[in-house]
Amino acid sequence: MRSFKRLKQRLKSGVFNGMLAPVLKRFKPETILESRGDRPLQMTFDDQLKALIFFHLEEYSSGRELLQAFEQNDFAKECVAPPHGIKKSAFFEAINTRGLEQLSEVFNHLVKEAAGVIPTEYANLGNLIAIDGSLIDAVLSMEWANYQSGAKKAKAHIGFDINRGIPRKIYLTDGNEGERTFVDKIIDKGETAVMDRGYQCNAHFDAWQAAEKHFVCRIREKTRKTVIRENAVNPDSIIFYDNVVLLGTKDINQTEKELRLVGYRVDSKNYWIATSRQDLTAEEVAQVYKLRWNIETFFGWWKRHLKVYHLIARSEYGLLVQLLGGLITYLLLTIYCRERHQEPVSIARVRELRNQMANDAAAELQKQRTRKRRSSYKIVRLKLIRRNAKT
Known part of the structure; x- marks a missing residue:
């Protein structure tokens, strides 16, 4: 150029x-x-x-x-x-x-700056971090962005602060990289990761509880569950299931630590939510998972309006x-x-x-042009005065 x-x-x-x-x-x-x-x-x-x-x-x-x-x-x-x-x-x-x-460094600084000016929402639900991955279309010359034959994609793994509505952490990998391993990198002790079904993993559920990192994660409906104890359910609520369980098959992939499983129904669709949060009501667990949609809204706005x-x-x-x-x-x-x-x-x-x-x-620009014209006018006028003085 x-x-x-x-x-x-x-x-x-x-x-x-x-x-x-x-x-x-x-x-x-x-x-x-x-x-x-x-x-x-x-x-x-x-x-x-x-x-x-x-x-x-x-x-x-x-x-x-x-x-x-x-x-x-x-x-x-x-x-x-x-x-x-x-x-x-x-x-x-x-x-x-x-x-x-x-x-x-600038990004981490601005996350702290934003946290200081944005009011906190949903404080009663704890520190909520939605986690999701987003695929980015790549070109064939981007050899590192492995995805599948004839296509290249990268993947951005983002942690989104639901309480303040801002992105908090980002990692970039090729499109084939798994997403679950980034949960440990994104959330801190005492925070709650809010995730969709792609993050379901019994071994990770145990590891996160051991590290005192909470989670609210949707799981597949057909997941095998062993009931440890039952919680009372309000028949007039959207909640139809609230039990403490072990997930998976015994001696194969069953969780070692108990967790809570909440089932609720919206528009004739059932949602099964595994969580380590025993302090919330079942309705609050459903609300927390619903708030996961905020990261999808962010992705849509970010892609559409900032390209x-x-x-x-x-x-x-x-x-x-x-x-x-x-x-x-x-x-x-x-x-x-x-x-x-x-x-x-x-x-x-x-x-x-x-x-x-x-x-x-x-x-x-207009100010500079005006100043330039005035300066030129003064120079011309000064020349005329000097010329007249000589004559």
């Missing part, structure tokens, strides 16, 4: 800088991104972070589209792009090989950089909407933010 001529004074965007304040003003990464050779970096970490955030805010579908904006969009050119421009090869090399450690699965990276490293950029953008929007408008993030506020960014750029 050819370099472009910049204005002598770069544009300033109050709304964009305001959204970035939790990072630029209140955080400095412990690890500094440095050049690996004698040449200075064409794109610093701040440049990389702003580029990723702008990419997601504007819903671009490719890296080429972002680079084109660096040339043609006044706001992108003056407020986002590196001061001296950046070539296409340098941009994609940076995305695929640099910044992951720093972005991870996080439009690939600008092909390496595993670069794809995680891109995904972290998308999560950071979501957290910044969440904090911005809470601090400025006391409301959850919404596409209406995102569109408003885009318009304000464009208006900031247009207003600043």
